[in-house]
Amino acid sequence: MNTTERIKLGISIGDVNGIGGEVILRTFEDPRMLEFCTPVIFAGNKVMAFQKKHFDIDINYNGVQEVSQVVEGKINIVNISKNTPKIEFGQETEEAGKYAVLSLKCAVEALKAGEVDVLVTAPVNKSNIQSEEFRFPGHTDYLARELGGEALMFMVTDDLKVGLLTDHIAINEVSRNITPELVREKVEKVHDSLVRDFRVRKPRIALLGINPHSGDNGVIGQEDDQVLKPVIAELFEKGIMVFGPYSADSFFGSGNYRKFDAVLAAYHDQGLIPFKTLSFGRGVNYTAGLEKVRTSPDHGTAYGIAGKGEADFRSFEEAVFTAIQIYRNRREYDEISANPLKRNLARDIGHDKRRRG
Structure with missing residues (x-):
């Protein structure tokens, strides 16, 4: 397994009126992040351009229409709709809820199809995502239905x-x-x-x-x-x-x-x-x-500070690193489990470590 490979990291935008866009862009403002993964953000060029300008974030990205057009080692924005939602920081709107669900659905479909390796979800508002087509209390229950397990x-x-x-x-x-x-x-x-x-x-x-x-x-x-x-x-x-x-x-x-x-x-x-x-x-x-890896930060939309440039992006950054590490751990575990020689070697190394410890 090549531990230096760039993992394709799917990202759903969450509620555009919350802090999701800010913490995503702040995370990838550091170009070293692209050494670990290729971000694939399911949103729209205009949405991210608005966020980038509003927060004065110096970052470049590649806009594509399909995941197949993603460029490795670049930040990629997959345009999910011809319509751009109105961004009203700190406000709970029906339009933002629909866009958050659309982003999530597109990201999950790409994950199921193997077009991205892992999924990191930005926060949603559990109230404005509800509709006749989407009745889930949050990400977890929806992912359980879509991904099985x-x-x-x-x-x-x-x-x-x-x-x-x-x-x-x-x-x-x-x-x-x-x-x-x-x-x-x-x-x-x-x-x-x-x-x-x-x-x-x-x-x-x-x-x-x-x-x-x-x-x-x-x-x-x-x-x-x-x-x-x-x-x-x-x-x-x-x-x-x-x-x-x-x-x-x-x-x-x-x-x-x-x-x-x-x-x-x-x-x-x-x-x-x-x-x-x-x-x-x-x-x-x-x-x-689940058989697919999904992580998210440990906070919500944070409407109270949305748009103010005060959001702490560390939890989102940790969600990215955790998704990457779990993906690699799983592959290594599955490779060892499928190979009797590797399995016995891992067991013997573990026994040896315990004796020395």
């Missing part, structure tokens, strides 16, 4: 990874949606992703409790004892090193998370509040469980 929302940095049992559902629906089957599926997804996508040989996974204090032996709810604990014991018996359930209120503040390769939270805010508190600006939203 069972998607797992996995928030990641180098030293902290948090997955979710349930993601974009109301809090009063959490308990009834957490079943033994769901827990088993999500733990296995986290385990497999750590092995294949992040090259962790023997992952250690922590599962957070559903109720306060993990139910206090049934005093504050039965779900932890009746749903989580039996599945933890079952999976541990199969060789998956999952532990818990841990009381969520003290798990992160005590630093206990550092003992594990990943944490699986019961619901959205239980996992994302500590994740963003500890890593905001460096975090990446990765959709695990």
Whole structure:
């Protein structure tokens, strides 16, 4: 595998009234980024020219009508429509929502066709993307339908990874949606992703409790004892090193998370509040469980600062690097898995490292 190859990086523009255009252009303002990838942005020349001029960003790009016309080592803009949306920074408009969905659909089609290798999505507004043709609470559910597989929302940095049992559902629906089957599926997804996508040989996974204090032996709810604990014991018996359930209120503040390769939270805010508190600006939203790689920054459209030139592009930049690294890790893992000689060599090297360690 050539680790210096430029990966074709598909990018959906997100909400043009948010900070997506700014963080994309700021990321690729550094020409060294083109040593790692060939960006393919699904938007339009006029849209990006407006953003470039507004933020006074010195950057050149190549406008094309089809992905087949993309020039390697250049920033490419694939024109997705003859119509250009009106850009009104900080405003939630129907026009911007439709354009965000069009960009996403075009990028996903290119990903499915193998015209781009990975996908990085800029933030959308979950309200203005809704229509008769598009009824999804966000990227994750749409990608699960289009790309197949069972998607797992996995928030990641180098030293902290948090997955979710349930993601974009109301809090009063959490308990009834957490079943033994769901827990088993999500733990296995986290385990497999750590092995294949992040090259962790023997992952250690922590599962957070559903109720306060993990139910206090049934005093504050039965779900932890009746749903989580039996599945933890079952999976541990199969060789998956999952532990818990841990009381969520003290798990992160005590630093206990550092003992594990990943944490699986019961619901959205239980996992994302500590994740963003500890890593905001460096975090990446990765959709695990699919055969294609998709990442995004860990923030939203940020209407409050849109158009002001104040957006921090580091999370989008991290999303780009993470997508590239996962793509390479997967290829290496799959090559080794398909070759018995390489598989045995990798095993022997791992044993040797453990002996010396």
